[in-house]
Amino acid sequence: MKALFKITILLAMVLPLSMNQAQANELSLEKDVTGRERSNWNAENIKISSHGEIEFNSDYTDVLSIDDNGYLKISMVSFGMKRKLYFRSSNGKLDRLYYEGHKQVKFEPKGREWMVEVLPQVVRNSGLDLENRVNKVYRKGGVDAFLSELEETDSDYFKSRMVHFLLDNNDLKKNEKEKLLKEFPAYIDSDYELSQIFKKHNSAFIGDNMLSEEFFNSLNQVSSDYDLSQILSSVFINNTLNDSSFEFFISAMNNINSDYEKSNLIKLAISKGKNSGIKLDLILNNLKDIDSDYEKGVIINTVINEDLFDSGNIDKIIELSSEVSSDYESAQIMKKMLKHDMITSENKDQFKEMMNNLSSEYSYKEVLMDFMKYDKLGDENFEFLVEASDKISSSYELGQLYKMMLNKDGLSTKQQLALIDKASNIDSDYEYASFLLEATQKLDLDNEKIQNALIDATQKIDSTHDYGKIMKAIYSHKRN
Numbered sequence: 001m002k003a004l005f006k007i008t009i010l011l012a013m014v015l016p017l018s019m020n021q022a023q024a025n026e027l028s029l030e031k032d033v034t035g036r037e038r039s040n041w042n043a044e045n046i047k048i049s050s051h052g053e054i055e056f057n058s059d060y061t062d063v064l065s066i067d068d069n070g071y072l073k074i075s076m077v078s079f080g081m082k083r084k085l086y087f088r089s090s091n092g093k094l095d096r097l098y099y100e101g102h103k104q105v106k107f108e109p110k111g112r113e114w115m116v117e118v119l120p121q122v123v124r125n126s127g128l129d130l131e132n133r134v135n136k137v138y139r140k141g142g143v144d145a146f147l148s149e150l151e152e153t154d155s156d157y158f159k160s161r162m163v164h165f166l167l168d169n170n171d172l173k174k175n176e177k178e179k180l181l182k183e184f185p186a187y188i189d190s191d192y193e194l195s196q197i198f199k200k201h202n203s204a205f206i207g208d209n210m211l212s213e214e215f216f217n218s219l220n221q222v223s224s225d226y227d228l229s230q231i232l233s234s235v236f237i238n239n240t241l242n243d244s245s246f247e248f249f250i251s252a253m254n255n256i257n258s259d260y261e262k263s264n265l266i267k268l269a270i271s272k273g274k275n276s277g278i279k280l281d282l283i284l285n286n287l288k289d290i291d292s293d294y295e296k297g298v299i300i301n302t303v304i305n306e307d308l309f310d311s312g313n314i315d316k317i318i319e320l321s322s323e324v325s326s327d328y329e330s331a332q333i334m335k336k337m338l339k340h341d342m343i344t345s346e347n348k349d350q351f352k353e354m355m356n357n358l359s360s361e362y363s364y365k366e367v368l369m370d371f372m373k374y375d376k377l378g379d380e381n382f383e384f385l386v387e388a389s390d391k392i393s394s395s396y397e398l399g400q401l402y403k404m405m406l407n408k409d410g411l412s413t414k415q416q417l418a419l420i421d422k423a424s425n426i427d428s429d430y431e432y433a434s435f436l437l438e439a440t441q442k443l444d445l446d447n448e449k450i451q452n453a454l455i456d457a458t459q460k461i462d463s464t465h466d467y468g469k470i471m472k473a474i475y476s477h478k479r480n
Contacts, residue, residue, distance in 0.1 A: 048126050049073040052089070058136065060123045061116045063087045065094060074122055085115055124149070127158045134165045143176040150187050159184075160193035167201045177205060181214045185221035195227035199234040206239040216248035220255070228252070229261035236268055250282050254289070262286060263295035267302050280308060284316075287323050296320075297329035304336045314347040318354055327360035334367045338374050345377060348384055355388060365397045372404050382408065382415050386422050395428030399435050402426070406435075406442040413450065416443050420453045424460060433466035440473035451477075 052070020056063055063072060066089035075084040086097040097104060098111025105111065123129060137149045146166060153159050163184055166172075172180065188194050198219065205215040222228045232252055235241075241249055249269075256262045269283045284303070290296055300320050317337065324330050334354055337343060343351050358364045368388055374381055385405060392398050402423050411419070420439065426432040436457055443450050454474055461467045 045077045046122070047073075047075045048122055048128075050128065054087075054129060056119075056123060056129055056133075058140075060120045060129075060133070062119070063094065063096070065089065068092065072128075074118065076118065083114060085111065085118075124152055125154045125158065127155075127161065130158060130161055131165050131169075134162050135169070138166060138170055143172065143179050147180070147183050147187070150184060156188050156190040156193045159188050160190070160197055163188075163197050164200065167197075167204060172204075174208065174211065177211055178214055181205065181211070181218045185218045188221075191222050191224035191227040194222050195224075195231050198222070198231040202231070202235045203238055206235065206241070206245055209242075209244050212245045213248055216245075216252045219252050225256045225258035225261045228256055229258070229265055232265055233268055236265075247282070250286070253286065259290045259292040259295045262290060263292070263299055266299050270299075270303055270306060270308060284320060287320060290323075293324050293326035293329045296324045297326070297332055300324070300333050301336050304333070304340050304342070307340070314342060314350055317342070318350055321354060322357075327358050327363040330354070330358060331360075331363040331367050335370045338367075338370045341376050343374065343376065345380055348377065348380065352384065352388060356391065361392055361394055361397060364391060365394075365401065368392075368401060369404065372401075372408070379412075379415075382411070382418075386418055389422060389425070392425075395426045395431040398423075398426045399428070399431035402435050403438055406439060411443075413444070413447055416447075416450050417453050420450070420457055424457065429462050429466070433461050433463060433470065436461070436470050437466075437473065440470060440477070445474065445477040 050070075050072045052067035054063060054067075054070065054072055055065040066072065066087060068089055068091065070089050072087040073084065074086075075082065077083075082099075082101055084097075084099040086095075086099070088095050088097070096107045096111065096115075098107045098114070099105065100110075123133070133149070134146065137145045141148075146162075150159055150162055153162065163180075166180075184197075185194055188197075198215075202215065205211040219228060219231060222231065232249060235249065239245070253262060253265050256265070266283055266286060270280065280303075284299070287296055287299060290299075300317065303320070304317070314337075317333070321330055321333050324333065334351070337351070355364060355367055358367070368385060371381070371385060371388070377384065382405070385401075389398060389401055392401065402419060405419055420443075423432065423435050423439075426435060436454060439454060443454070445451055445454075451474060455471070458467055458470050461470070
């Protein structure tokens, strides 16, 4: 088996001057290729330098011509023995020189034998004449011949360039595209190089259902979550996916393990302007495979932000939110629903059920505070808040909530009385007294029912000082 050539390429430009002038100006085009190969030679160090256009014969066992003042040098050290081939051109004349160690040896027969043996592999693994070679191979033997050449090439980088050039410059038939998709990914180990091919050329395959399926199947060769995500992002952005292709897209997305990468793809798939014909449920079913509550929350909030669900779809939001275990993330979803006016008389009980699933009193209160600003339910807003407050045990949080409710405009007598009654849930004498004292400033004390309700409420207060302050406020108003 051949080992992978390690290739380093130094590129510069050349003036068509003498070799000495070009070197002095350091503007020559030169490729330096070093590597190790295991074939007939066990271990060989190879260096290749070239300048100018080089023409090879059909099977790359000989050099036919080089631009004037151009050259090709191939040196190799094997078992302590150094061999070198030097091809140079001047005034239309091509010289072939062969060296063993530092001694020049006649090119025939040893030099030619070694050239025939080493030159095809040197060309294949250094990228020399790559574009011409791809054209020659394809025109002579089609995709089958191209794939054979690809398999014989060691460098993933040059393999990738070969596929790019084949697709960029040749009009492949459908059966050729299918065969290429089935085989070429197995010959390239680098996820990065595969991703560059798939990102650039996906539109050549997506339009046809059969090729589309083969394209998405070929993505199984990409093991990197990042690279696979990049490919699928490119596919989604650059193509209009029909129902079949979209299902293939989702299947490929399921191969991504990273919550972050999968989340980014889902957000892209549900982004504004890309929802025509998309089966949203198919996308969102992937939520169950995402462990991160944060990523789940981001996706659900994206769904809400893009107005993909109206108030009649709150069942779906609740279903999606059930996958989120974090109180914080769940609360952010509910706050977002309120911001987008998604709560109605028909679904307020379902929204309350979502809230009841919160175990954190702080998160629960945060949602209630946002609900305080919600005015889409009319009187039902107040009723909802009064009922929802039953779940809060903290006297401080209850006191803060009820004080905010005191400030709601246009409270009816019935609502004011209900609020005074609910305030009895506050266990702390201090917090309860603080609420009642503020109530004397905010509620309608001209109403005898409200006055009496407040007087009755003060009977629960143990502090003589606080009791006196509240009663004084009530009777001061009565005297006025």
